Amino acid sequence: MTVVRYIEANGTEHRVEAENGISAMEAAVKHSVPGIDGDCGGAAACATCHVYVDPEWLARTGPAADGLEKSMLEFAEDVRETSRLACQIEVTGKLDGLVLRLPDRQH
Amino acid sequence: MTALASATTTATEADSLPLDRIDVSRAELFERNVEGDYFRRLRREDPVHYCADSTYGPYWSVTKYNDIMAVDTNHQVFSSEAGYGGIVIDDNIQKGGDDGLQLPNFIAMDPPRHDEQRKAVSPIVAPGNLAKLEGTIRERVCRVLDNLPVGEEFDWVDNVSIELTTQMLATLFDFPFAERRKLTRWSDVTTAEPGGGIIDSWGQRKGELLECAGYFQNLWNERVNLTEPKSDLISMLAHSPATRNMKPEEYLGNVLLLIVGGNDTTRNSMTGGVYALHQNPAEDAKLRNNPALIDSMVPEIIRWQTPLAHMRRTAVADAELGGKTIRKGDKVVMWYVSGNRDETAIDRPDEFIIDRQRPRQHLSFGFGIHRCVGNRLAEMQLRILWEEILQRFTRIEVLREPERVRSNFVRGYANLPVRLHA
Ligand code: HEM
């Protein structure tokens, strides 16, 4: 189990114990973190799982991947250097304590 | 009894043909509401199906949820480009006949041009902007509902669905309100073919679209020089750095894309919801007991209705899909209407269930870089409509079965006779 901390735009924190091997989108959906919808089921094809990776963690998650993830992020709102699609972040032991911030709104 | 009898007949019809003679593009299948039997058979026996001969030439049908997702997210191989025939099975709609008016818009473009234009247009329908329009939209919904007769038969399609969709488009564009039915007409003309009852010739289509172009050019000219830009879509296009230098035909192409995109789709969802609740009285009762379910009912209506039955792509390289080899140049049709009934991806897909756990996991808006930009706008319109319906009427009684539109693209209703109960 790996701890992931999701912080809403208003500051509310959701601390989730996630199974390794699933994505940060799936972990959020399983634990009903509001604001991460995951409409496409994790195919990087809807951008309803947009998150900002805390800058301290960015080196470990890596930036958005070339290809569909980057393209889809281009059409999301308020995209920043630290933006990722949570469905493209795999939960692993090296991400224990990962902090993901949620945008104001997802669509 | 008759409904049961006809269901049996059509199941036999769909099951009795040899696989290679199945052609799901026949518009009359949709008009008769029997396309579902054909798609059920294809999903079971030949989910990526080749039809060698049809009115629209040879084409592939992709019928399962995951295969559709695979095509929709692989825009490098499966192109939307107008030059290959665009995004519907019928190439003619894209060309507008031999001497057609070319109206480029980004739904029928590949990257990088698609991405540039989508980025310019999409902030206009982003939720922040929509919130500003919500008040006006609600007022207009209330006015239409308040003027409906209670206890008397009328047509829901014409009096509510078309009227409201048109009013909402007029609101978005701040279009002269008294002339709003022009918008409906231009939308119909854009997707029409001669002989289908809307236009008689491609020349007529071109003439009417030129009139539309002139009209929108005037609106642009009026608004471009205002120092206090208004918040309607045309003002935003005229003032945004990304779009204010658009060529006139691109401006018109994108205006028409927004009109067509938001017209039949929303209209038929407004009708589909009434019809679905009529067929499922237990769901209607659930909704009446707990109006908060509107939030999950709205996406379920859009899945159940699947207002656009398909989107088409053209392969620009060979590709494997579901064990078949698709060749460069082949026409590939993603049947959303079938993927949304795929029992391997959606639980009890034939049922209308207003409190599904993940109601937005459906294909009606597509996925990938072309995913509908108007999806939240469409949902907002439907949410407001249902909130106001529940305030006013205890029941919308459907008096007879609706007639359906003869189209393999727009999945919709020509009419729906209803009676309201106060
Ligand atoms: C229930 C209502 C609606 C449905 C079912 C619907 C469906 C779709 C579908 C299937 C696509 C193509 C997706 C793909 O190829 O992957 C699309 C794209 C699009 N829709 Fe909608 N739509 C709806 C409402 C609207 C509204 C209200 C607007 C107007 C603001 C709109 C504007 C667009 C535009 C501009 C595109 C092109 C996006 C692109 O190519 O990047 N749609 N829509």
Ligand code: FES
């Ligand atoms: S779940 Fe759709 S992009 Fe991540």
